[in-house]
Amino acid sequence: MDRDIRLKRLRFRAWHRGTKEADLMVGGFFDTCADSWSDAEIAWFEALMDEEDVDIMGWAIGTIPIPNNWHGPMMERMRLLDYIPIEK
Template identity: 35%
Template sequence: MTDNISELEMRRKKLLFRGGHRGTKENDILMGRFMEKHLSTLTEEQLDTFEALINEVPDADFFKWATGKEQAPAQYDTDVLRMIRELSNA
């Protein structure tokens, strides 16, 4: 890491890559819209939440939750998922 790139910015760059390579084109689009609009302004807590969605949730479940076809379990039903859902319904 260089002196010019903060740890938080490096984390955002890694999430940008991983979020855009989910495995399904539909999820790549949903994540891409979300990241384009919100990634630069997410708090560290929200980054933790977003990272959990990327690392822990299978693509099929994420898509159902992000599009509102199914309710997410409480641990994933967060402000971050709601922001993603709002963009998927726009």
């Protein structure tokens, strides 16, 4: 599949998680980081989108342990939380 199509689909999935909090966290992460992702990083994020929002959010904020298969630089980047848009 074409890279641009994959990214468009992922952006939609990232911003339509089911709760506003998950949308802001996952969608904000996507918007901030996706332009620089390699094909392997895109595949990682595609797989992450199959996980439950509560788990993704828990891993990102450190309230639940990260399973071994999600450890690595992408999760470490997600855990920075500096990509979440704050409405004022």
